[in-house]
Amino acid sequence: MSSCTVCPRTAPDGQHLCQLHAGELRGWLAEIPAQALLLAEEFVARSARPAQGRVGGTGQAVAPVPVDLRVLALLGPGRYDPQGADDDGQPPIAATLGAWAGHIAYHHPAAHRDPHGIARLQPCEQASPRHGESITGWCAWLTAYLPFALTLPLAAGLHDALDTLVRRLRHLTHSQPQQHPRAAPCPACDLCTLVRTDGRWYVHCLTCGHQLTPDQYDQHAARVLKTRTAIHERTHPMTERVPVRVLLLFGDEAEIVADVPAEERAEPVRYPAADIAAATGVPVDQLAGQRLTAEVGADDQLSDWRVA
Ligand SMILES: [Zn+2]
Ligand SMILES: [Zn+2]
Numbered sequence: 001m002s003s004c005t006v007c008p009r010t011a012p013d014g015q016h017l018c019q020l021h022a023g024e025l026r027g028w029l030a031e032i033p034a035q036a037l038l039l040a041e042e043f044v045a046r047s048a049r050p051a052q053g054r055v056g057g058t059g060q061a062v063a064p065v066p067v068d069l070r071v072l073a074l075l076g077p078g079r080y081d082p083q084g085a086d087d088d089g090q091p092p093i094a095a096t097l098g099a100w101a102g103h104i105a106y107h108h109p110a111a112h113r114d115p116h117g118i119a120r121l122q123p124c125e126q127a128s129p130r131h132g133e134s135i136t137g138w139c140a141w142l143t144a145y146l147p148f149a150l151t152l153p154l155a156a157g158l159h160d161a162l163d164t165l166v167r168r169l170r171h172l173t174h175s176q177p178q179q180h181p182r183a184a185p186c187p188a189c190d191l192c193t194l195v196r197t198d199g200r201w202y203v204h205c206l207t208c209g210h211q212l213t214p215d216q217y218d219q220h221a222a223r224v225l226k227t228r229t230a231i232h233e234r235t236h237p238m239t240e241r242v243p244v245r246v247l248l249l250f251g252d253e254a255e256i257v258a259d260v261p262a263e264e265r266a267e268p269v270r271y272p273a274a275d276i277a278a279a280t281g282v283p284v285d286q287l288a289g290q291r292l293t294a295e296v297g298a299d300d301q302l303s304d305w306r307v308a
Pocket of ligand 2: 186187188189190191205206207208209210
């Protein structure tokens with residue numbers, strides 16, 4: 001067991017970042033190309049487009065939006081030295097990513113044969129991304145080499161650099177990935193802090209950093225639901241479940257009758273259709289005629305609707 005260099009959590013064996021921070025890095029590498037594209041559309045494309053005036057008309061031409069030079073510099077080529085500070089502290093994105101890739105590549109052993117046919121192991125001289133030395137190309141390279149980068153002490157520096165870069169991009173584009181809370185508690189720490197974040201494949205825990213693939217999460221959630229239902233049934237043995245049927249829909253309400261032959265039925269009772277739809281997962285417009293079961297409470301009120 002080693003510990004994360006960014007936070008007090010434990011990191012997987014031989015790695016320098018915990019799952020939460022490693023996942024964050026992976027998420028940023030997926031986000032950066034999209035943010036750069038937004039930036040280009042917002043600040044560069046708009047100003048480069050010719051002003052739209054009617055040909056020969058008297059319509060007022062819209063003044064072009066001036067290009068923000070800082071944005072151009074950020075998107076453009078340039079140099080970045082991860083060791084020394086840049087003059088304005090805002091190195092171009094591609095140069096920053098490329099410099100980190102080069103830094104990681106230097107630690108990556110490259111196997112080759114020398115002129116005498118003897119196998120040699122030496123550091124890679126440079127990183128060459130398959131998709132070109134663009135922002136997208138470098139992000140793809142860094143994602144591919146991330147498992148290796150996590151084993152190097154430089155992982156903390158990489159996390160720091162990408163954190164700064166992503167913050168700057170989000171600030172300029174006013175756009176950031178949304179988090180969607182998941183209902184089931186985390187299987188590792190039992191707290192209800194699992195979320196899915198836009199652009200991130202794993203469902204992850206905000207408390208302990210535990211990660212699940214979407215499939216693993218679905219299976220986990222189904223197990224939790226099953227356990228809860230079993231506990232509920234054990235602790236609420238007195239309630240009675242009865243078969244019922246949705247007769248008709250009246251506006252927002254569903255008319256419910258006992259699912260018995262028509263001549264034995266009492267007057268229908270109305271319940272909010274949206275509640276039944278939410279509990280059963282059957283859309284409101286398909287509720288009419290649906291056979292359900294429900295629990296009869298002490299006050300004869302029906303609840304806990306389920307599809308029969
Ligand atoms: Zn951490
Ligand atoms: Zn957790």
